[in-house]
Amino acid sequence: MELTETWYLVLSALLFSIGATGLLIRRNPLVMFMCVELMLNAVNITFVTFSNSLQDLSGQTAVFFVLVVAAAEVVVGLSIVVAVMRRNPQADADDISVLRG
Amino acid sequence: MVDVITFLISGAIVLGGALGVIGFSNPVHAALSLIASFFGVAVVFVIQEAHFLALVQVVVYAGAIVVLFLFVIMLLGVDTAQDLRAEPLVGQRPLGLLFGALLLALTLGGLFLSGPGGDQGAVALSGQESVVRPIDDRSQIEQLGEDLFSRNILAFQATALLLTIATVGAVVLVNNKGGEELVIDEPGLSVE
Numbered sequence: 001m002e003l004t005e006t007w008y009l010v011l012s013a014l015l016f017s018i019g020a021t022g023l024l025i026r027r028n029p030l031v032m033f034m035c036v037e038l039m040l041n042a043v044n045i046t047f048v049t050f051s052n053s054l055q056d057l058s059g060q061t062a063v064f065f066v067l068v069v070a071a072a073e074v075v076v077g078l079s080i081v082v083a084v085m086r087r088n089p090q091a092d093a094d095d096i097s098v099l100r101g
Numbered sequence: 102m103v104d105v106i107t108f109l110i111s112g113a114i115v116l117g118g119a120l121g122v123i124g125f126s127n128p129v130h131a132a133l134s135l136i137a138s139f140f141g142v143a144v145v146f147v148i149q150e151a152h153f154l155a156l157v158q159v160v161v162y163a164g165a166i167v168v169l170f171l172f173v174i175m176l177l178g179v180d181t182a183q184d185l186r187a188e189p190l191v192g193q194r195p196l197g198l199l200f201g202a203l204l205l206a207l208t209l210g211g212l213f214l215s216g217p218g219g220d221q222g223a224v225a226l227s228g229q230e231s232v233v234r235p236i237d238d239r240s241q242i243e244q245l246g247e248d249l250f251s252r253n254i255l256a257f258q259a260t261a262l263l264l265t266i267a268t269v270g271a272v273v274l275v276n277n278k279g280g281e282e283l284v285i286d287e288p289g290l291s292v293e
Binding site: 017051058081082 | 104105108115119120122123135138150158161162173177193194196197200201205209212213241252266267268270
């Protein structure tokens with residue numbers, strides 16, 4: 001058996017689908033953020049796979065930017081969750097609607 | 102053969118960790134499961150000779166981001182299990198699972214069925230070979246740095262701006278002393 005890029009892409013598709021499913025079925029905002037991270041990691045696997053198979057480093061540079069955006073997203077998202085959950089520790093995804101004006 | 106075995110093991114860790122994230126009712130367990138998944142992804146990077154990215158994956162994702170998650174979980178004191186059987190929105194879970202299965206079928210279908218002449222991946226999507234800049238003899242970090250600071254310098258500066266905005270935003274959001282008290286007027290929402 002030889003390890004082709006298809007294997008990696010199947011792994012990435014599975015990981016992305018698990019992340020998307022988790023985002024839809026879980027109601028804890030923290031766990032939903034973790035599922036977003038899983039989806040971003042699936043995309044990173046795809047980037048690195050094509051970077052490797054095409055012998056082009058641009059894919060790895062793209063992973064850097066995904067990493068930075070993920071970090072920024074987590075920082076802002078978690079601070080919103082902290083602001084909401086301080087007042088109502090049992091808050092779930094629906095209670096984020098208190099953010100509306 | 103060795104790389105196939107390594108791939109199978111790390112892939113099992115990645116998928117097992119991911120299933121743990123959406124399966125555990127306790128957020129702390131989900132976060133630890135997330136770390137396992139990130140380590141698996143790092144091993145996948147190593148198999149594909151992206152050594153520097155594997156390092157960054159462990160330090161930034163498994164280190165910084167998950168620790169941030171754990172900090173917030175501990176800070177809020179919400180490290181209590183959520184009853185997964187309770188289903189506030191009727192039909193949300195079956196519909197979510199159905200959507201996930203459809204998404205998987207779509208991506209796998211795109212992977213295996215697409216393309217003129219049975220091409221796969223990027224060639225199938227765009228119909229043309231990508232512009233290949235061959236990886237040369239220099240070290241990978243050197244080439245990555247050159248790519249980052251020459252072709253992508255504008256994007257790099259934009260991310261600097263993005264991170265600054267995110268930091269300021271986090272401080273403003275969490276520290277609202279003197280600000281207006283948030284009033285929760287949702288019916289059925291218990292206010293402590």
